[in-house]
Amino acid sequence: MASVHKKEERxxxxxxxxxxxxxxxxxxxxxxxxxxGAKSMCNADGGTLYLMTExxxxxxxxxxxxxxxxxxxxxxxxxxxxxxxxxxxxDQGQPNHKNVSSSCALTGxxxxxxxxxxxxxxxxxxxxxxxxxxxxxxxxFLTVPLKNYEGEVIGVLQLINARDGRNRIVEFGPDITPxxxxxxxxxxxxxxxxxxxxxQKNLFKSFIxxxxxxxDAKSPYTGGHCHRVPAITFMLAQAAxxxxxxxxxxxxxxxxxxxxxxVAGGLHDCGKxxxxxxxxxxxxxxxxIYNRIHEVRMRFEVAKxxxxxxxxxxxxxxxxxxxxxxxxMDAELAALDDDFAFVAxxxxxxxxxxxxxxxxxxxxxxxxxxxxxxxxMGLSLDEMRRRxxxxxxxxxxxxxxxxxxxxxxxxxxxxxxxxxxxxGFKMKPLENRYNxxxxxxxxxxxxxLTAEDRFKINDHIVQTIFMLKALPFPxxxxxxxxxxxxxxxxxxxxxxxxxxxREEMSxxxxxxxxxxxxxxxxxxxxxxxxxxxxxxxxxxxxFMVKDQHIDKELWxxxxxxxxxxxxxxxxxxxxxxxxxxxxxxxxxxxx
Numbered sequence: 272m273a274s275v276h277k278k279e280e281r282x283x284x285x286x287x288x289x290x291x292x293x294x295x296x297x298x299x300x301x302x303x304x305x306x307x308g309a310k311s312m313c314n315a316d317g318g319t320l321y322l323m324t325e326x327x328x329x330x331x332x333x334x335x336x337x338x339x340x341x342x343x344x345x346x347x348x349x350x351x352x353x354x355x356x357x358x359x360x361x362d363q364g365q366p367n368h369k370n371v372s373s374s375c376a377l378t379g380x381x382x383x384x385x386x387x388x389x390x391x392x393x394x395x396x397x398x399x400x401x402x403x404x405x406x407x408x409x410x411x412f413l414t415v416p417l418k419n420y421e422g423e424v425i426g427v428l429q430l431i432n433a434r435d436g437r438n439r440i441v442e443f444g445p446d447i448t449p450x451x452x453x454x455x456x457x458x459x460x461x462x463x464x465x466x467x468x469x470x471q472k473n474l475f476k477s478f479i480x481x482x483x484x485x486x487d488a489k490s491p492y493t494g495g496h497c498h499r500v501p502a503i504t505f506m507l508a509q510a511a512x513x514x515x516x517x518x519x520x521x522x523x524x525x526x527x528x529x530x531x532x533x534v535a536g537g538l539h540d541c542g543k544x545x546x547x548x549x550x551x552x553x554x555x556x557x558x559x560i561y562n563r564i565h566e567v568r569m570r571f572e573v574a575k576x577x578x579x580x581x582x583x584x585x586x587x588x589x590x591x592x593x594x595x596x597x598x599x600m601d602a603e604l605a606a607l608d609d610d611f612a613f614v615a616x617x618x619x620x621x622x623x624x625x626x627x628x629x630x631x632x633x634x635x636x637x638x639x640x641x642x643x644x645x646x647x648m649g650l651s652l653d654e655m656r657r658r659x660x661x662x663x664x665x666x667x668x669x670x671x672x673x674x675x676x677x678x679x680x681x682x683x684x685x686x687x688x689x690x691x692x693x694x695g696f697k698m699k700p701l702e703n704r705y706n707x708x709x710x711x712x713x714x715x716x717x718x719x720l721t722a723e724d725r726f727k728i729n730d731h732i733v734q735t736i737f738m739l740k741a742l743p744f745p746x747x748x749x750x751x752x753x754x755x756x757x758x759x760x761x762x763x764x765x766x767x768x769x770x771x772x773r774e775e776m777s778x779x780x781x782x783x784x785x786x787x788x789x790x791x792x793x794x795x796x797x798x799x800x801x802x803x804x805x806x807x808x809x810x811x812x813x814f815m816v817k818d819q820h821i822d823k824e825l826w827x828x829x830x831x832x833x834x835x836x837x838x839x840x841x842x843x844x845x846x847x848x849x850x851x852x853x854x855x856x857x858x859x860x861x862x
Contacts, residue, residue, distance in 0.1 A: 297526075301465060302334045303346040305458040309430055310336065312454065313413070313447045316432035316440070317342070321357065321372060322462075323425050329356035330376055330427055337431070340407060369394040372427050375414045379424050381452055384412040385442035408432075413443040415451055417459035425462060428455050472530070479537035482544065489548045495796055500758075501536025503786035503838055507825065508532060508779065510832035518824045522778065527747040532779055535754035539783060542734030550727050555618045556712040556719045564618050567709070570640050570671055571611040577640070578603040610635045614672070620719040629714045636672035636710055674708030694740075696733055697770040701726050732759050733768050750777065758783040763819035773822060781822045785829055788812060788821065795844050804849045805839055813856040823858050830856060 306320045317337030321330035332352040334345035344350045359373050360366055368374040371393040375382050387395045387409055398409045411433050417426035430451070433443045443451075483497040508529075511519040524532065543551070549560050557563040582600035585591055614635060617624065643666045647658055657677040686700040705723050706712075712721060720728070739752035757780030760766035762773040766784075773781070792811060795802035803811070809830075815821045829835060830853045839848050 298465060298469075299334075299345075299347045301461060305428065305454070305461075306334050306336055306346075309428055309451055309454055312450060313430060313443060314434045315413075315430040315443075316434060318428070318430040319372075320345075321376075321427040321429070323376065324356055328360060329358050330372055331356045333426070337407075340405060371395075371412060371414050372429055375416050375429075376424050376427050379416050379418060379422070381416065381448065382412070382414040383443050383448055384414075386410050387412055408440070410440045411442045413448065413451060415448075415455040417455050417462065419459050419463040425459055425466075428458070475534065476537075479534065482538065482541045486540065486543050489544070496790055496794065497537065497540050499790045499794075499842055500539060500783065500786045501533065502842070503789060503834065504532065504536045504779075504783050506834045506837060507782045507786060507829060507832075510828055510834055511778070511782075511825075513832075514828070519828060531748050531751060532754065534748055535751045535779065536783065536786075538735070538739060538751065539755040539758055539787070540731060540735060541738055541755075542731040542736070545734045546728060546731045550720075550724050553719050553724060556620050556715050557618050557709065558719070559707060562618075563707075563709070564615060567614060567672065568611065571607055573640050574638065574671070575604055575607050578607070607638075610638070610671075614713065617713045620715060620717070624714055624716050632672065632710060632713055636670050638671040639668050640671060642667045642669050672709045672713065674706075674710050678707040678709070678711070679703050680705040680707065690737070691733070694733075694736060694769070696768040698726070698729060698733070698767045700730075729759070729767055732756060736768070750779075753777060754779045754783060757781070758787040760784060761820040762822055766820070773819075778825075781825055785812075785821055785825050788815065789829075789835065789838070793839070793843055793847060795847065802844065802847055804847050805835065805843070805851050806849050809835065809851060809853075809856045813858075816858055827857060 302320055306318050309315070310318050316339050317335075319335045320333045322333045323329075324331050332345060332354050335352055336343055344352045357370055357373050358367055359377060366373075366377050368377065371382050371384065374393065382393075384390055384393075387393075387398055395409075401407065402409055409431055411431070413430045413433070415428045415430075416424045417428060419425050428451070430443065432440045433447070435441045486497055508524060511522045512524060514520055514522065549558065552558075555562050555564065557567070578600050582596050585596040586593055613631060616622075617628065617632060645665055647655065647662060650658070654677070657680065659676070680703060682700070682704045688699055691699055701723055703723060705727075706721055715721060736752055736756040739755060744751055754777060756768075757771060757776050760769065760771040760776055760780070761784075762781075764770050764772040776784075789808060789812065792803050792808035793805070812821060812826065816823055816826045835851075
């Protein structure tokens, strides 16, 4: 009866181990469960678990256990195993069948040895030397291959010194060997599944890096942004996890959720692959692929030469005094220089374009010049499509600045606004894709972007959400789109694309919003702005907290945990890191 009970117990243990192995996702814990479970089933004193090397030319020590010698290395112990991998082949490329573990891996066959000291087939000189040194007696060995579903050996499980009920060393009996082989088979499946899952994770991480790399290729600072925002988000998330009291006392992230946050952070701006870099990098109002101020300058040059020609023609005609003609020419040249200087200054966009400045632009635009060449020559098909075909032939008198019909660029295809409605986006596509009108652009009130430019830039978050929702994420990554797609929302509902309020956003999404703003303010690689110092950035963000654009509780955590400082030490230029009094930026101090 005792024997029957023991068999039942072993079968139960095998089943329980199978269930545990299939559920375990941590690699080190899985290794330990495999070896510990096998030891327990046959009451072995020790054992070693090997895994095949990447090159499939050796067995790497993964975990070692021995009760008598109190040895526990590898796995979750944190103690490295100091032995090099067992070679499967010698220097001549011949298989190594002298070592029992390597032979097991090469043949895929279980090897059961009653006493290592009575075997000539395998070389146990290393084992005997170990015994001499430690006073241990290695006797019975059971070496079992771990084969995956394709029959490929991916590792070896070796057990040492089976013990009977009286704790005497015995051989591994024929009744236990099939059970250990069954466990090894289950372990191999669990390991292979884990490897496949890890391979998928690595593949997806590589995909994220490819996306970030493609954005980086378009615009290097945007690629840097895609790297730095996740870094800040992780710091802030870790700070929240470390809290033992306050609003984040109960906040924690599982291993899956950390991975989910990593994916969301890495892809939070993937939609920027759809944003033309000349829009993102638009440093002046007239800039498209190039800065069109050069065209305007040439018109003024033509006008100045016309003034000189008029003066010379007047001298030849002799109808007016040369002094009068000269004074008129000088006044016209000075006026043209002054007008162009104003246009050039307006193009930079450094100051607010007040109504009186816009009126002056309009007045300057009324100046004329004569074009003598056909402006439909040498155009692309796309440009020709925007022309009516009935333009007047030169010579043509034109205004110095103009908003022409062909400056308006329509959408290439009909925009599906239903998709925007379905996702609850408050922002909707404008009537036209771009407007290159010269007056229209020069009259921009602040900055260098038109409404169309601004929409195109903001639309990156819409495209991000569309792209992420198109991916068939597994359950553990189901919130990636929501976490990544909310970093431009504001706590008062005035953000975009959905106009969400604080209570409608998840905590990771709010964290990413803080990270995105801080990175943008402190970034030193933007072509259109100077990098701000720490104190300047934190001051601006403190005002954003008062305006309910940033989560107040996260802002306090961001300051008090020192996330801002840790990030600055790693990513900011030395000249940006100035003296900071955190208390001045805390919400209570600001009120």
